[in-house]
Amino acid sequence: MARTEAGGYRERLLAGAMACLQEKGYARTTARDLVAASGTNLASIGYHFGSKEALLHEAIAGFFDQWIARVERSMFSTEPSSPREMLERAMTELVDVFEELRPQLVLYVESYPAALREAALREKLADSYARCREVGADMVRRAVAQLGVELPMAPEVIVSVLVAVSDGLLLQWLLDPDATPDARQVVDALAALSVLFA
Incomplete structure (x- = not known):
């Protein structure tokens, strides 16, 4: 899965989420997938969106x-x-x-x-x-x-x-x-x- 590097954490998480959703689908995308695709960390999901689901x-x-x-x-x-x-x-x-x-x-x-x-x-x-x-x-x-x-x-x-x-x-x-x-x-x-x- 391609990793997103440009932008702040919020933008990177959104870009990573879109990449994961297109590659793996809604049900199979995990928080770890989102972190790997966005080049961020697990805490940033909660900080910017509250939950993995809210990010998706x-x-x-x-x-x-x-x-x-x-x-x-x-x-x-x-x-x-x-x-x-x-x-x-x-x-x-x-x-x-x-x-x-x-x-x-x-x-x-x-x-x-x-x-x-x-x-x-x-x-x-x-x-x-x-x-x-x-x-x-x-x-x-x-x-x-x-x-x-x-x-x-x-x-x-x-x-x-x-x-x-x-x-x-x-x-x-x-x-x-x-x-x-x-x-x-x-x-x-x-x-x-x-x-x-x-």
Whole structure:
């Protein structure tokens, strides 16, 4: 396992936790693994995070935050010409990145069974989804203001549906990548549904 040397202990522990989670998974990562990967010591886990589990939860939440920031950068890198272009940008960063993010996405999926039994992890993941809805809704508001359009519903609902689409496609992709639609096909499907049910 690669050892993380850069940064202070907290940052090194988080980087080490992410490395361990991707290599060993949530259930099999030990405190000693975290110390070896981060180049720190056992006491630093308790000092900075309180427990091994809290450190792992924080690392998983950090992945969520990085992914959200990536979507935001893509959406607002240049001014979009239409709502469809804005949606395509978002879906590209939510769907067409599966191969690149595969190790983190496997970890993300593996965290769900543990969250069903661990209240602290369940709460951390729920907080991550809440942050995703909040930040995503702000992105939608900014986008529609730039484009001069009005939303027919609360932006939080739109974001929740797009996240659900991304999560569902992620599960399909992990099992059968070749059968999973890409971002453009997703946007085309959503457009077709809007015509059918308008």
